[in-house]
Amino acid sequence: MAKWGMVIDLDKCTGCQACTTACAMENNTLPGESWQDVLFYHEGEYPSGQMKWLPRPCMQCEKPSCVYVCPTRATYKDENAGGIVFVDWNKCIGCKYCMIACPYGVRFYADEKPLIEPDMREVYPGQNKQLWSPPYQNPDEDWRRGIGIQPPGVVSKCTFCYHKVSKAPAGTVDFDEDNPAVKEYVPACVRTCAPKARYFGDLDAPDSQVNQLIGDKHGVRLKDHTGNKPQVYYLGAGAGVPAFTPADKGDKS
Amino acid sequence: MNNNSNLLKGGMGVVLLILSAVILVVSLFVALTNLGSQGHASFNTSSTLPWGQPIATYLYFALASSGLGLLASLPLVFGFKQYYPVAKRCVFLAFVILISGMAVLALELGNVFRMLWAIPLNLQVQSAMFWMGVFYALDLLFLLWKFSKLDAGEWDSKTSKQVGIASFIGVLLASGNLALIFGMMSMRPFWFDGLLPIYFYFTGVTSGMAALVFFVYLAHGFSRDRMHPTLQSLLSGALPKMFAALIGGTLLFIAARAITGVYSNNPEIHLVWSDYLFASSLYHLSLWVGLLLPFLLMLNGNFRNQAGVQLLVSVLVFLGLFAERFYFVVGGQVVPLFKGTWYPDMIAYTPSLTEWALTFVGWSLALLLIVLGERFLNLSAMPDGVAESTSARPLAAG
Numbered sequence: 001m002a003k004w005g006m007v008i009d010l011d012k013c014t015g016c017q018a019c020t021t022a023c024a025m026e027n028n029t030l031p032g033e034s035w036q037d038v039l040f041y042h043e044g045e046y047p048s049g050q051m052k053w054l055p056r057p058c059m060q061c062e063k064p065s066c067v068y069v070c071p072t073r074a075t076y077k078d079e080n081a082g083g084i085v086f087v088d089w090n091k092c093i094g095c096k097y098c099m100i101a102c103p104y105g106v107r108f109y110a111d112e113k114p115l116i117e118p119d120m121r122e123v124y125p126g127q128n129k130q131l132w133s134p135p136y137q138n139p140d141e142d143w144r145r146g147i148g149i150q151p152p153g154v155v156s157k158c159t160f161c162y163h164k165v166s167k168a169p170a171g172t173v174d175f176d177e178d179n180p181a182v183k184e185y186v187p188a189c190v191r192t193c194a195p196k197a198r199y200f201g202d203l204d205a206p207d208s209q210v211n212q213l214i215g216d217k218h219g220v221r222l223k224d225h226t227g228n229k230p231q232v233y234y235l236g237a238g239a240g241v242p243a244f245t246p247a248d249k250g251d252k253s
Numbered sequence: 254m255n256n257n258s259n260l261l262k263g264g265m266g267v268v269l270l271i272l273s274a275v276i277l278v279v280s281l282f283v284a285l286t287n288l289g290s291q292g293h294a295s296f297n298t299s300s301t302l303p304w305g306q307p308i309a310t311y312l313y314f315a316l317a318s319s320g321l322g323l324l325a326s327l328p329l330v331f332g333f334k335q336y337y338p339v340a341k342r343c344v345f346l347a348f349v350i351l352i353s354g355m356a357v358l359a360l361e362l363g364n365v366f367r368m369l370w371a372i373p374l375n376l377q378v379q380s381a382m383f384w385m386g387v388f389y390a391l392d393l394l395f396l397l398w399k400f401s402k403l404d405a406g407e408w409d410s411k412t413s414k415q416v417g418i419a420s421f422i423g424v425l426l427a428s429g430n431l432a433l434i435f436g437m438m439s440m441r442p443f444w445f446d447g448l449l450p451i452y453f454y455f456t457g458v459t460s461g462m463a464a465l466v467f468f469v470y471l472a473h474g475f476s477r478d479r480m481h482p483t484l485q486s487l488l489s490g491a492l493p494k495m496f497a498a499l500i501g502g503t504l505l506f507i508a509a510r511a512i513t514g515v516y517s518n519n520p521e522i523h524l525v526w527s528d529y530l531f532a533s534s535l536y537h538l539s540l541w542v543g544l545l546l547p548f549l550l551m552l553n554g555n556f557r558n559q560a561g562v563q564l565l566v567s568v569l570v571f572l573g574l575f576a577e578r579f580y581f582v583v584g585g586q587v588v589p590l591f592k593g594t595w596y597p598d599m600i601a602y603t604p605s606l607t608e609w610a611l612t613f614v615g616w617s618l619a620l621l622l623i624v625l626g627e628r629f630l631n632l633s634a635m636p637d638g639v640a641e642s643t644s645a646r647p648l649a650a651g
Binding site for chain 2: 032070073093153243
């Protein structure tokens with residue numbers, strides 16, 4: 001059985017946010033509801049100041065703390081779907097405990113103040129129980145897996161583009177956007193990545209490209225001390241996430 | 254016990270009933286109108302700070318209820334007979350305050366009615382929130398059962414004792430588990446604390462005691478002369494001493510958390526104390542005026558037994574601990590979690606009008622139910638033997 005994983009090479013990432021945009025287009029997310037985001041870290045000062053770009057999808061953890069805290073099993077890890085963590089919008093009661101428990105801050109409660117004006121929910125008011133109904137919508141919708149546009153009062157998150165990945169031919173282990181045979185099934189963030197910093201494939205297949213990259217290039221998982229064991233690995237320099245420092249208290253050392 | 258001594262059965266009760274009903278209707282109208290038109294966008298919470306004042310309000314009410322439940326167990330489970338005069342009122346207050354807290358929580362959730370089937374049918378036993386539902390439902394059931402026993406005059410029957418013990422255990426499980434909802438979150442270091450249940454028990458009893466003292470005086474027109482002698486004896490003897498000890502213990506708990514927090518290098522703990530809590534004048538006010546001043550007042554033997562001081566202390570502690578709950582809930586979330594320099598500062602949060610309306614829904618609903626209880630139930634009842642005992646002589650424990 002497949003175990004879907006993602007590898008992100010930080011030495012290649014340019015912070016262009018194409019992945020973030022592609023995700024928003026693919027999944028019809030609201031501004032600020034960034035299932036996929038590229039975090040920007042600023043650390044240190046001249047002459048050793050650093051700037052880091054850190055693409056951040058849902059980590060689809062092997063031990064997802066969000067799943068354990070959900071009182072209704074609305075959030076669940078589906079081993080039959082490659083270990084992707086889904087939110088069943090028919091069961092979510094909007095308690096937001098999963099958002100508290102996720103160490104990676106990758107869950108969204110879009111029933112909140114708009115990030116930008118005009119409020120897209122007012123421009124395109126929700127129909128058929130949707131929170132908002134833009135004129136273009138991805139036709140794929142599966143509320144049991146949190147795919148599509150959510151109803152009000154539920155939590156949403158990255159699905160590794162399961163609506164695409166699940167349609168791949170059986171036995172696919174490498175989702176290479178340059179391979180015409182599988183490119184339609186590649187997650188939107190991976191397919192759009194211009195510097196080809198992202199890879200997607202089967203972590204359970206010994207010969208998969210993701211496994212080779214993790215082994216050869218010393219892939220690491222973020223916040224490993226939490227024990228959540230992400231299915232997303234990072235390569236290259238810059239995977240060390242600096243501790244929070246308020247802007248007015250920069251590192252003076 | 255002379256029921257006529259309860260002023261809430263008269264005109265003052267009617268005034269309070271109308272006042273609380275008006276506040277309830279207005280605040281509920283504001284909350285429901287805003288929730289209906291804007292959804293939870295009418296809250297000032299966000300995906301980066303998902304739990305705000307409504308959760309803090311629920312926490313405050315739930316723990317005050319548990320505290321009252323624990324106070325009721327002093328006479329009903331552990332045999333501290335001098336607390337009999339407040340036992341029935343404790344159980345009643347615990348019940349209605351918990352109901353009020355649950356009402357606030359219900360309006361905070363995204364899909365409240367779905368909860369009614371989704372939690373029991375899916376049995377996610379790994380979730381502390383699942384157990385919160387189970388334990389607080391049991392807590393409510395046992396409180397109601399216990400109250401019905403006391404109301405029927407069954408103070409010492411075997412069933413009454415068993416229900417009392419079950420209720421005591423229910424309270425411990427409910428509030429201890431509520432603490433673990435926060436305390437087990439290792440990704441939120443400000444909350445992560447295996448001893449948090451003890452902190453919640455202690456502060457819960459303190460807030461319960463504050464509520465008890467206030468509502469005992471309210472029921473008797475803020476005059477001790479109207480009270481039964483045994484109640485007077487309690488209020489000038491064991492109860493204020495215990496109240497003082499509880500406030501002191503609460504201060505110790507806060508001090509221990511603050512010292513470890515400030516000492517820690519971990520910014521997710523350290524900064525919460527230095528740049529959020531201790532940077533807030535309101536937090537300072539709640540700490541020094543809401544807790545330390547009452548403690549100092551209660552340390553003095555003369556002050557401690559004065560009705561006016563007890564009343565003042567109960568109000569200050571009531572408000573001080575409400576602020577404490579607010580800063581506890583929000584404090585665990587103000588450091589941005591994995592947001593990079595997109596969030597260069599701590600997350601700012603001030604409750605919105607809708608969130609304040611929900612808090613007032615809780616307070617006014619509690620007051621309404623309490624006044625109704627005072628009017629239609631004899632909350633000052635106590636066992637015949639206790640009521641008839643010599644009022645001047647404090648009753649021995651056991």
